Amino acid sequence: MTTATATPILQGRDLVKTFGRVVALDGANLELYQGEVLAVVGDNGAGKSSLIKCFSGAHTPDAGEMHVMGEKVEFKSTNEARRHGVETVFQTLAVAPALDISSNLYLGREKRKPGLLGTVFRTLDKKRMRQESAQHLKDLGISTLQNITQAVETLSGGQRQAVAVARAAAFGSQVIILDEPTAALGVNESARVLKMIQDLRDRGLSVILISHNMPQVFEVADRIHVARLGKRAAVVTPQSHSMNDVVAIMTGAMKVPEEEQQLTPVR
Ligand SMILES: Nc1ncnc2c1ncn2[C@@H]1O[C@H](COP(=O)(O)OP(=O)(O)OP(=O)(O)O)[C@@H](O)[C@H]1O
Ligand SMILES: [Mg+2]
Numbered sequence: 001m002t003t004a005t006a007t008p009i010l011q012g013r014d015l016v017k018t019f020g021r022v023v024a025l026d027g028a029n030l031e032l033y034q035g036e037v038l039a040v041v042g043d044n045g046a047g048k049s050s051l052i053k054c055f056s057g058a059h060t061p062d063a064g065e066m067h068v069m070g071e072k073v074e075f076k077s078t079n080e081a082r083r084h085g086v087e088t089v090f091q092t093l094a095v096a097p098a099l100d101i102s103s104n105l106y107l108g109r110e111k112r113k114p115g116l117l118g119t120v121f122r123t124l125d126k127k128r129m130r131q132e133s134a135q136h137l138k139d140l141g142i143s144t145l146q147n148i149t150q151a152v153e154t155l156s157g158g159q160r161q162a163v164a165v166a167r168a169a170a171f172g173s174q175v176i177i178l179d180e181p182t183a184a185l186g187v188n189e190s191a192r193v194l195k196m197i198q199d200l201r202d203r204g205l206s207v208i209l210i211s212h213n214m215p216q217v218f219e220v221a222d223r224i225h226v227a228r229l230g231k232r233a234a235v236v237t238p239q240s241h242s243m244n245d246v247v248a249i250m251t252g253a254m255k256v257p258e259e260e261q262q263l264t265p266v267r
Helices: 048-056 078-083 101-105 126-139 157-169 187-202 214-220 243-251
Strands: 010-019 022-032 037-041 063-068 071-073 086-089 175-179 206-210 223-228 231-236
Touching (some): 022 048, 048 063, 048 078, 078 086, 187 206, 214 243, 223 243, 231 243
Parallel strands (some): 086 175
Antiparallel strands (some): 010 063, 223 231
16 A cells, blocks of 8 residues: 555544634644554644544534545534444543443443343343453453453543543444543553553554643654644654654644645554
8 A cells, every 4th residue: 555545544624613703623634544643732722622523423513524434424423423433532531430341331332132131121231241341351451450340430540541442442443532541640551541552553443642741642643733723733743853843833833844744644
């Protein structure tokens, strides 16, 4: 596959999103390719969450086009985005604290018992969900969760994040979007989440990582999409630009000519 002809797995063209008089997205573009980690960085209010919410099905853009694997899409719900293989861990973590790990993984897509028990009486197949959850976490290399029946509210912040990422990575997703997954985490827990992101990429999935943490971005990103004032200011790489450069692009102090940007995949 030559990089010049690769089709983006996610593509946004001239996306606009306004909230009353606030312009969150002002003609934003985005391309995500298969098997890459694309970091999305930018100052507070630059439109990062608004941008990914269009692809998550949480927002409907006012104008612009979105494509998933070359197919034009207009998501009306997060479930619709999920059906296209796009899973999101939102900035405000969406887990059900009182439920156990296995129930969280299957939230909204519970498995029913076979036969009449499941189809008529809607009885949940808890045993099967627990077995499959345990296997799934093992496949993802998550070993810090020992008891699949533990309530999520009793987990540490990093373990909770791991459940949210595991949930997103389950069920044949192609694209995982993570909005500030390590913002509330300690050093070890952050390292685990970063490791998971790299593992997902190595399994061929595509990841969008929104983060304010420059060292983490430079550690895991293949490409860095810099958002500014509701637009894409530039796409660079950890090799082509320094952390200071990226901050300068975020604030508008540095402009990068298009021929010096990395608009196609690096791997
Ligand atoms: N639901 C909403 N209603 C009104 N304004 C909104 C809404 N969501 C976002 N905005 C506004 O749109 C702009 C972009 O917000 P967004 O959340 O996308 O920024 P962000 O880049 O994710 O910032 P942060 O780094 O702080 O998370 C901001 O000015 C914000 O106040
Ligand atoms: Mg945000």
